[in-house]
Amino acid sequence: MKCKYGCNQEAKFILVNGKGCCSKSPNSCGGMKLKNKQGLKRKRKNGWNPGYNFKNENEIWNKGLSANNDKRVKKGKETLIFRYKNGTLIPSFLGKFHKEKSKKIISTKLKKFYKDPEERKRLRDIGRKGGFGKKGITEKGTRYESLIEKEIFEYLENKNILFEAHKHIPNSSKISDVYLIEKDLWIEIDGINREKRKKWLGKNYEYWLDKLKIYKKQNLNYKIIYNKKDIAQLV
Numbered sequence: 001m002k003c004k005y006g007c008n009q010e011a012k013f014i015l016v017n018g019k020g021c022c023s024k025s026p027n028s029c030g031g032m033k034l035k036n037k038q039g040l041k042r043k044r045k046n047g048w049n050p051g052y053n054f055k056n057e058n059e060i061w062n063k064g065l066s067a068n069n070d071k072r073v074k075k076g077k078e079t080l081i082f083r084y085k086n087g088t089l090i091p092s093f094l095g096k097f098h099k100e101k102s103k104k105i106i107s108t109k110l111k112k113f114y115k116d117p118e119e120r121k122r123l124r125d126i127g128r129k130g131g132f133g134k135k136g137i138t139e140k141g142t143r144y145e146s147l148i149e150k151e152i153f154e155y156l157e158n159k160n161i162l163f164e165a166h167k168h169i170p171n172s173s174k175i176s177d178v179y180l181i182e183k184d185l186w187i188e189i190d191g192i193n194r195e196k197r198k199k200w201l202g203k204n205y206e207y208w209l210d211k212l213k214i215y216k217k218q219n220l221n222y223k224i225i226y227n228k229k230d231i232a233q234l235v
């Protein structure tokens with residue numbers, strides 16, 4: 001069956017209205033997008049003036065208006081309801097009901113985490129290498145503090161490899177990046193190559209060396225990795 005919304009692709013979804021569509025929502029169909037665009041162009045050419053042509057940028061066109069006192073608002077509301085019902089529009093919150101729950105879990109995890117002074121040091125460390133701005137939690141719930149951590153954790157998760165992120169190194173307050181449980185292997189991610197940059201890393205470099213010393217002293221099996229490819233070779 002072909003998509004009914006004009007893209008000429010195979011339909012992958014059957015919508016509530018019974019029509020086949022290439023996408024979950026016709027709004028994502030290339031054919032539909034083109035039609036809408038052309039339709040708007042035509043309307044504009046014919047002098048159509050959408051409600052959101054404000055006199056002043058900060059002014060909101062529908063401020064103080066409601067479906068009860070404004071024809072355009074009423075029409076908009078009706079169209080929206082109609083489209084939700086016939087399946088041509090899928091509310092963005094559909095299927096996202098876990099969100100609040102996940103948010104709480106993430107928030108508790110982070111709070112606990114930032115209380116740990118060693119962890120804060122490690123975070124500063126990552127901050128210095130410009131790793132921030134990309135922190136978050138992987139789909140399976142591992143917190144990451146940089147893009148490289150994210151890539152490595154996701155790689156391990158997808159391969160179903162048992163690991164612990166940010167585990168305390170034995171007999172030390174310092175924290176490792178990754179511990180591979182089955183291999184009993186400790187991994188340090190060195191995305192910036194600290195050895196090369198030790199001059200400007202200063203104290204941060206010393207911290208790093210101390211950490212390596214702890215591994216060596218205890219005869220722990222450890223490896224330094226520099227990128228995503230390295231992890232693939234280890235597991």
Ligand SMILES: [Zn+2]
Pocket residue numbers: 003004005006007008009021022023029030031032
């Ligand atoms: Zn389509």
